[in-house]
Amino acid sequence: MGSSNRIDGWKAIGGHFGRDRTTVMRWAQQRGLPVRRLPGGKTGTVYALRDELDRWAANQTNLNEEVPDGLTETQALPVATPERSFWARNWRRLAVVGLMGLAIAFAAGTILMSRVASPAQTPALPSDPAVSALYLEARDAWAQRTPASLTRAISLLTTITRKDPGFAPAWAGLADAYLLSREFGITPDAEAFPKAKAAAETALQRNPELGAAHRALGFIAYWWQDDPQTAGRFFRKALTLSPRDAQTHFWYGNILSDNGQHVAGLRELNTARLIEPGSVAIQTDLAWAQWSAGEDAEARQALSQLMQVRADFPVVHDCTSLIKLADGDYVGYVQDLGEFARLRGDPELIRHATALRDDLKTGADAVQRRLMQYALAEIAAKTRRTHVWPVFLASVAQNRQQVVNLLKAAETRGEKWGEAGLTARIARLWMDDGEIAASLRRLKAAPVE
Structure with missing residues (x-):
């Protein structure tokens, strides 16, 4: 982004x-x-x-x-x-x-x-002009953030790493492209994360002082390896090496916000926005971070403005769908989820959204049942890593017993949660329930910084 x-x-x-x-x-x-x-x-x-x-x-x-x-x-x-x-x-x-x-x-x-000219110093572009042109094209494709452009970026960067295997930025760029590809439904997590990790580690072998490679490993440590403290160290190293890198401030702000460290998260996201004020991706995630921090009015206004100017950006619809579901608006959730699925071009998600739209004809209870069944099936298949989402669903439906049972299952599995936006809503819905509050505290992940 x-x-x-x-x-x-x-x-x-x-x-x-x-x-x-x-x-x-x-x-x-x-x-x-x-x-x-x-x-x-x-x-x-x-x-x-x-x-x-x-x-x-x-x-x-x-x-x-x-x-x-x-x-x-x-x-x-x-x-x-x-x-x-x-x-x-x-x-x-x-x-x-x-x-x-x-x-x-x-x-x-x-x-x-x-x-x-030591080995730690990598030139900004490959020495071969033709390969340089490919690299610039790949970076532009990555920045467009569409399924087609990310697929193109991965193809180009893979070609560059073969033609010039010593050029570290191409390996770091390949790691970035794989990490984004999973967000757009192109590559499943089980494939994208290992490939991204291998590419980032190769980049560091070529140049240990390449900030982008440290950033990628920080992203992987947080979102795949469930290790927020290691993630924080990677990101801080990346910022030491490249203090004005907008993407690093952006992704660091994301993990801080997800971890519930809202002041630090907003600090990093606002820094990223100052460096790249036109980035829709940064503005969208900043709005989500505001909602996660409880700044509801500011978040809703920002997302509404983004919807007016960039309704074609999938993540905006992802954010608005979740906010509507937190409000108990199942109809709005299904509508926005369907648009997110369409723009993302994910066939499985499109089928899921279509089924939910059919369920609306029966009522919100039918939508809730399908959402819960789908979430638990993902956990069983290990494509969903924690119980945050089903606990959130049960909380929106005000099903206390189901919430308690799911929290116990999460603790038994030794889960540690980020997802601060959703967990804050869970806590708010059960603010007077000491048992649920205690369980949420035990599930809280270690701080990033």
Whole structure:
């Protein structure tokens, strides 16, 4: 869930920093701003990667200093290598030193470059222009977040890892693509998580300092391995390495919110939104986090606005369906679930939603029975990992005995729950019931941070 990492053209690159095109052209020539040509593009066709620009900016000082005017786009385009960055930063000093000083400076530069070119440093793009073009296409496909685009991203990234197996970002991107593919019904969890884990671990073998790979392993630790504390460590490492990576703030905010650490979760999600204010995915999950935190009015308003501008985004309907069910609105739930299933393109979910729509002709009790049967069947098949959902269903139906029985089954299995949005509603519905409240406390997962 996020937008493209690529920025095209001098004007857009300037906009990333809140500056004009001339300023970033100056930075490219004199400060080594990592700007590149599109493979096969014309002279003035350039692009940059957001995370690379942010890493560069974090190491700069006094970006407001004045430099001479008169640069052209061709002159401004650097060769984005350690050598280019070194000479661009030190040209004034080198111009006034004598031959001995130049020799010393050159030696220092050689030492510096040998450190920068260590195995932990991965280039932003593959060295082969054709493979670079495939990688950029793959990242754009991943950012579109549709079943078709994610399938395309996985195919492209798999090809890139074969053509350039040493390029760590392609392996991290493949992990990301597999993780999103499960959310869109393309790949089942049992297949997606192991493949994503293998890809992320391969990325770290190629570059142990690649933040995106740590992020993917944090996501896996939380959502697959039920280990929130390990997940937190991975995410914090990722943010140390890439402090302005919107996707990392986004996914970290998700797990914090799911874990019930609402202040921290909203902090991270709002940070992600500041970095990528146009991301519908971030805005949607921020609204869900608000609902989970009890900020009902704000969440409903945000989702309503998103529905008006991006009714084609599946996750919006997923969120609204659950909120309606929490209100006891079975009709609204079935309608929104059906739209979510259609947009997601998941045949099994479409069949389930269709059956629920037929049940509405009989009444809400028939819908409730089917939902419970389906949820328990998923637990038996191990495609649903905890009893949170059936306990939520039983709570909405006000079936206390069923709630108690399901909670006991969850404790017997040693489950530890996140799902803070649903568990908060369960707790609210049984706020005066000491037995249920105690069970919910015992099932609470360890904190992420």
